[in-house]
Amino acid sequence: MEWKGRSALVTGSSRGIGKSTALALARRGMRVYAGVRSAEDGERLRAAAETITAIRLDVRELPDVKAAAARIEAEVGESGLDVLVNNAGAVAMAPIEHVTPDELRNLFEVNVLGQVAVIQAMLPLLRRAGGRIVNIGSDAAKFTLPLTGPYGSAKAAFEAIAVALRREVRAQGVTVVAFQPGSVNTRLWDRIVADLRAGRGSWSGHPDYQAFAAGVAAVAERGRHQGRSPEAVAEEVVRLVSMRRPPVLRRLGWDARMRSLIIDLLPARAVDNMIIKSLTAHGGRRTAHAPESR
Structure with a gap:
């Protein structure tokens, strides 16, 4: 692939996977809108x-999305946008009984509605270039631990949207790739572990959920x-961008693939028993790696 003269937009570029991806693409000569x-x-x-080129882009804010699209169009012109990496995301953990409407709404605004808004705004530019969309997803959409239901539900919703999109735009010359990077070492884990262990949240003192909180903290x-x-994940994004015929779904690492196989091959009750037992035994020491987060 000839990188120079090509353009990409990477959302959520302030840190973690997004920042590393923006830098990895830029190092190869792409014009990157971060x-x-x-x-x-x-x-x-x-x-x-x-x-x-850094641009303000809070995917929850439609004026930001429209302004980003207008600026990119003005600069790339008829060449269009070659790559869109949908990386922006948010995480929150809570039992379904206690998740607040505001927490759930924010997760869906960032992980679903905001992603759709960016795709809708950029699709005309991607069409011009015969471009590619790489959606950074999570196997939490399938392998959903206790307390991760709000996050997993948002990821599952966007996963369904992305599958439909892939089938809708293929004949228009736009390729859509789903990428699940598995467990990633980012600073986000520090906040998750600190919140769970400090007992932050109105539900944290509830005895029915204390064992799950300890187990999920250990997994996190x-x-x-x-x-x-994040740099290793970014290099895989680069590979997915450069491949002539990328897979429709790429899982990175044995952990993401193993969790998917567990869900696909074992009876649901057996999976439930395995997850509950491993999370509540010794603070979750026997549990597999956590689903990916930025």
């Missing part, structure tokens, strides 16, 4: 690579220390 939510994040990216801590680096 969606960030603060001027400071944008300055750091611009200082790291001269072919990066392993994800923080044993997960692959």
Whole structure:
């Protein structure tokens, strides 16, 4: 693939997978539009690579999305946009009994509605270039642990949307790829572990959920220390962008593939028993790696 002269938009580029992906594409000569939510994040990216253009992009804000599309169109013109990496995301953990409407609404605004808004705004530009969409997903959509239902439900909703999109736009020359990177070592794990262990949240003192909180915290801590680096994930995104015929779904690493096989091959009750037992035994020490998070 000839990288120079090509353009990409990466959402959620302030840190983690998004930042590493923006830098990896820029290093290969692409003109990268990096969606960030603060001027400071944008300055750091611009200082790291001269072919990066940082743009304010909170995917929950439709004016931001429209302004980003207008700016990109003005600069790329009839060449269009070659790549869209939908990476922006949010995570929240709570039992279904106690998740608040605001928490659930924010998860769906970021992980579903915001993603759709970006796709709708960028699709005319992607069509011009015969471009590619890479959606950063999570196997939490299928392998849903207790307390991760709000996050998993948002990921599952967008997964269904992305499958329909893939089939709708293939004849228009636009390729859609789903990418599940498995456990990733990002700073997000620190906040998750701290919140669970500090008992933050109105539900945290409820005895029915304390064992799950300890187990999920242990799983999240392993994800923080044993997960692959954001840079390794970014290199796989680069590979998916450069392949002539990429897979429709790419799972990175044995952990993501194993969790999917468990769900597909074992009876649902057996999976329930395995997850509940492993999370509630010794703070979840026997549990497999956590689903991916940014």
